[in-house]
Amino acid sequence: MILFFLISGLFLGWSLGANDASNVFGSAVGSKMITFRKAAVIASVFVILGAVIQGAGASNTLGKLGSVNAIGGSFTVALAAAVTVYMMTRLSLPVSTTQAIVGAIIGWNLFTGNRTDVATLTTIVSTWITGPILGAIFAVLLYMVIRRIKRRSGIHLIIFESYIKTGLIIVGAFGAYSLGANNIANVMGVFVPAFSLEDLNLGIFTLSSARQLFLLGGLAIAAGIITYSKKVMETVGTGIVSLSSEAAFVVVLSQALVLFIFSSSFLSDLLSRAGLPRIPLVPVSSTQVIVGSVIGIGLYKGVRNLNFRILGEIATGWISTPVIAGILSFFSLFFVRNIFNIDIGTKIHDAGPAENLSKPWNISEVMKYVILAIIAAGLIMVIYYYLLEKKKETEFRRSEERFWKYFK
Amino acid sequence: MSVFNRNSKRTIVKIDEFIDTIDLGILVFREGIRSYIKGDLEAFSTHLNKVDQLEAIADRLQREIENEMITYSILPQHREDVVKLIEELDEIMDGIKSSMYEFDIEIPEIPASLHEIMINLNEASANAAEELLPAVRAYFRAPHTVREKLLKVYYFESETDKIAYRIKRKIFHEMHDIDLAHKAHMRYIIHHIEKISDLAQTGADLLSAMSVKLII
Numbered sequence: 001m002i003l004f005f006l007i008s009g010l011f012l013g014w015s016l017g018a019n020d021a022s023n024v025f026g027s028a029v030g031s032k033m034i035t036f037r038k039a040a041v042i043a044s045v046f047v048i049l050g051a052v053i054q055g056a057g058a059s060n061t062l063g064k065l066g067s068v069n070a071i072g073g074s075f076t077v078a079l080a081a082a083v084t085v086y087m088m089t090r091l092s093l094p095v096s097t098t099q100a101i102v103g104a105i106i107g108w109n110l111f112t113g114n115r116t117d118v119a120t121l122t123t124i125v126s127t128w129i130t131g132p133i134l135g136a137i138f139a140v141l142l143y144m145v146i147r148r149i150k151r152r153s154g155i156h157l158i159i160f161e162s163y164i165k166t167g168l169i170i171v172g173a174f175g176a177y178s179l180g181a182n183n184i185a186n187v188m189g190v191f192v193p194a195f196s197l198e199d200l201n202l203g204i205f206t207l208s209s210a211r212q213l214f215l216l217g218g219l220a221i222a223a224g225i226i227t228y229s230k231k232v233m234e235t236v237g238t239g240i241v242s243l244s245s246e247a248a249f250v251v252v253l254s255q256a257l258v259l260f261i262f263s264s265s266f267l268s269d270l271l272s273r274a275g276l277p278r279i280p281l282v283p284v285s286s287t288q289v290i291v292g293s294v295i296g297i298g299l300y301k302g303v304r305n306l307n308f309r310i311l312g313e314i315a316t317g318w319i320s321t322p323v324i325a326g327i328l329s330f331f332s333l334f335f336v337r338n339i340f341n342i343d344i345g346t347k348i349h350d351a352g353p354a355e356n357l358s359k360p361w362n363i364s365e366v367m368k369y370v371i372l373a374i375i376a377a378g379l380i381m382v383i384y385y386y387l388l389e390k391k392k393e394t395e396f397r398r399s400e401e402r403f404w405k406y407f408k
Numbered sequence: 409m410s411v412f413n414r415n416s417k418r419t420i421v422k423i424d425e426f427i428d429t430i431d432l433g434i435l436v437f438r439e440g441i442r443s444y445i446k447g448d449l450e451a452f453s454t455h456l457n458k459v460d461q462l463e464a465i466a467d468r469l470q471r472e473i474e475n476e477m478i479t480y481s482i483l484p485q486h487r488e489d490v491v492k493l494i495e496e497l498d499e500i501m502d503g504i505k506s507s508m509y510e511f512d513i514e515i516p517e518i519p520a521s522l523h524e525i526m527i528n529l530n531e532a533s534a535n536a537a538e539e540l541l542p543a544v545r546a547y548f549r550a551p552h553t554v555r556e557k558l559l560k561v562y563y564f565e566s567e568t569d570k571i572a573y574r575i576k577r578k579i580f581h582e583m584h585d586i587d588l589a590h591k592a593h594m595r596y597i598i599h600h601i602e603k604i605s606d607l608a609q610t611g612a613d614l615l616s617a618m619s620v621k622l623i624i
Contacts, residue, residue, distance in 0.1 A: 032484045157548040157622070158423075161483050162416040245485050301624070396479050400472070 005071040006191065006213075008079035010220040013187040015085050016097050017047070017224020020183065022232040023255060023286045024175035027248035028168040029233040036230050042169065043176040043229075044222035050180025050263075051188075051218035052211050057265040057281030058185035059192055059210065064120040066105035067193040073108055073345035074191045076336045080104040080329035081186070084321060095321055096285030097186045099128065103322025105190065107329030113347050123280040128318055131258055131284040132292025138254035139293035140300045146246050164245045171253045175286075178259035180218055185283040188217035194345075251293040258289045288317075415480040419473060423494075423548070426469040430497050431541050433462045434604075437504040438534040441601065444511050445518055445526050456508050463505045470498050489618045493544065496611040500537050503607050507600040516597045519586065522575060529571045529601055536564035536605035540612055547619055554619035561612040568605040572598050 025039035068074045081100040088095035102124055109116045150160060188210075197209040207215065261267060261279055268279040295311075337344045440455030473494060477487050518526055543557035575598055579591050586594075 032481055034481075151552070154549050156420055157486070157551070158416045158420050158483055159413060161485070162413050165481075392479070396475070400475070 005075040006216065008075045008082055009187055009191055009217060012078050012082040012085070012097065012101075013217045013220030014224035014228070015082060015089070016183055016187060017221035017226075018228035019085075019089065019224075019232060020097070020179060020286045021047075021176070021221075021225040021229040023290045024179060024252060025168075025172045026233045027252060028165070028172055029230075033165045033168055033245075036233060038169075039172065039233065040226050040229070042173050043225050046173045046176035047180035047221045047225065048215065048218035050177035050182075051184035051214040051221070052180075052207070054177075054181035054263055054265075055184035055188075055214040055217075056210060057268070058182050058263045058283045059189040059214075061120060061124065061280065061282050062101065062105065062185045062189035063193055064117055065102065065124065066109045066114060066116065066190075068105065068108055068190045068345050069193050070343045070345035071191070071194045072336055072342035073112070073333065074194045076332045076344055077101070077104045077108050077190045077329055078187075080107065080332050081325050084325040084328055088321065088324070096128075096288060096317060097183060098283040098285045099318065099321040100325040101186045101189065101283070103325030104329035106322065107326035108190075108333060108345065110326070111330050111333040112345050124282050125318075127262060127280060127282045127284050128288070131262065132288045132295075134261070135254050135258045135289035135292035136296025136299070138257050139250050139296040142250045142253055143247060143297050143300060146250060150246065161245055164249050167249050168245075168252065171249060171256060175252050175256035175259070178256045178263065179286055180221065182259040182263040182283050183286065184214050184217050184221075187220065188213045189283070247294075247297050250297065251290060254293045254296075255286055255289045259284060259286060415476065416482055419476045419480075419482050420548075422469055422473050422476070424545075426466060426473060426494065426497070427541055427544055429462050429466045429469065430501055431538070433459060433466070433501050433504050434534050434537045434541075436462065437508065437604065438530060440508055441511070441530045442527055445523050445530070452508075452511070456512055459505050459508050463501050466498055466501045470494055486618070486622070489614075489621070493547075493611065493614055493618065496607070496614055497540075497544065500540075500604060500607045500611065503603050507603065510597070510600050514593070514597075516593055517590065518594070518597075519583065521583070522578070522594075525571065525575055525578075526598075526601075529568060529575060529598065532564050532568040532571055533601050533603075533605040536561050536568060537608040539564060540608045540615070543612070543615055547615060547622070551619045551622040555616055558612045558616055561608055565605045565609045565612075568602055572602045 021040075021043050025034070025043055028034045029036050029039045068077055078101070081097065081104040084100040084103070085095050085097055102121075106116055106121075108114070191213050192210045195209055195213055197212050199209070200207040200212055262282050262284050264279070265281060268281060272278045333344050336342050436455050436458045440452050440459065443451035443455065474491050477483060477491065483490055539557070539560035543554050543561065546553045546557055576595055579586075579594050583591070
């Protein structure tokens with residue numbers, strides 16, 4: 001039953017993986033700098049790591065916006081967000097998972113009579129604007145530095161491109177980590193208050209209830225990357241790469257930095273200790289940060305005919321996505337409660353402690369095997385790729401030798 | 409980082425080796441044609457053999473570079489352009505070889521009054537091709553300097569055209585002592601020397617567009 005309620009969140013995670021992984025590795029795969037398989041493996045591993053290690057910060061902020069305190073409610077809220085994302089993607093409209101989940105949570109607040117924390121909402125909405133702007137600023141600064149280094153060093157184009165290729169893999173891994181850390185809140189954030197699983201002791205470290213959920217969400221995102229992101233990467237990626245390889249590198253790096261900043265509690269604490277205002281730990285839309293970065297580079301290079309249609313689409317997305325998700329969430333909650341008679345949550349002050357849902361099923365035991373399976377699969381993949389590379393090299397050498405033998 | 413760059417470095421070495429081979433080919437062409445005009449057929453024959461070897465080396469390197477660029481996904485964004493540029497350079501090498509073979513097969517008789525101007529034509533044509541190579545090297549390390557380097561290619565190509573025009577005019581308007589067949593043959597031979605600078609210009613046009621793509 002628990003897994004059934006998680007399905008909507010996992011679906012949301014899957015669609016996030018399928019769509020947003022292209023922001024991280026699209027440029028590298030689209031330009032054929034690395035193969036899709038390599039990109040998918042790296043992105044999957046780092047998304048899971050980011051979600052488990054650093055996913056709590058942004059998730060707590062979403063919890064402040066609306067603490068969905070019943071799994072029926074979490075299921076419905078995540079489903080409403082997932083359906084909104086799916087519908088808008090099908091209609092080729094710009095969509096952000098972050099905005100959909102925020103709208104859906106507000107829908108839950110309205111339905112259950114909970115008050116929406118205006119301060120938290122303002123913080124979240126403000127990052128929708130500051131995210132792309134920060135992305136643009138980072139992109140311009142990084143682009144300036146890279147161009148200057150390239151020009152002054154007189155580096156060979158092939159060596160420079162090989163550094164960019166390696167850089168894209170490293171930055172892609174960092175981007176995937178940041179994506180997992182920041183956007184896991186969208187996928188599993190609404191389930192955190194409603195779930196209370198037993199801590200999972202793995203010997204070296206312990207996974208709390210929230211982290212176990214983040215691990216599952218991370219796996220769903222990874223499944224989305226592996227099963228469905230290839231096409232998106234190949235189409236979206238070429239769009240980004242049409243700038244240049246260094247611009248693609250800069251765009252991915254600036255996006256990763258923005259996502260990292262908005263999910264790093266360490267940075268936020270550091271600023272707070274220095275007497276500066278804290279960075280809000282909020283899930284931000286990776287697509288919009290990417291668009292912001294691309295526009296930043298375009299402005300730096302002196303592009304005069306800025307595409308106002310894209311800017312208009314982003315602004316429309318800010319309004320339409322949460323509104324649609326909110327309405328859908330509100331009406332879905334009505335049906336789930338009144339027709340299926342499922343508890344979708346109550347006003348926070350009436351709510352008792354969350355039910356410990358790990359009792360009927362020992363989820364922790366299952367998780368142990370899941371983690372072992374992931375580690376084993378990872379090792380097998382590494383060995384497989386090593387052997388594949390070796391085989392390719394030998395075949396190439398043999399083909400050359402055969403050709404010249406024949407030629408002589 | 410060296411592990412990642414192993415294939416890239418090998419390709420760079422091969423590209424440099426390829427450009428050096430073309431450079432040497434142009435040098436041999438210059439000397440070969442000069443020795444033919446001066447009547448030193450033995451030296452011409454040695455140069456012809458050398459060009460033959462250099463052309464084979466250039467072909468092998470061209471194939472290897474193309475293969476490596478595709479296999480190891482080197483320079484994926486500019487690969488098509490670089491491969492095309494290498495093909496254009498190889499065309500120059502092929503042009504050199506075919507021109508020298510034309511001399512070897514047809515043994516054109518060049519009137520003594522044309523010797524000096526024919527050497528000038530040969531020099532200008534070879535210079536045009538030679539000046540393309542620093543620009544090709546600059547494309548990989550300092551693309552913003554490519555266009556200024558290409559100016560010399562265009563200058564020498566234009567010089568070649570002017571000299572060729574002067575020679576043809578002289579042959580057909582002033583040299584009444586040679587028959588029409590000989591005149592037509594001379595025109596054909598001039599065209600073969602001139603062709604090298606035309607090929608250099610084609611390469612320069614491509615390189616110019618490629619460098620703009622890198623700069624913007």
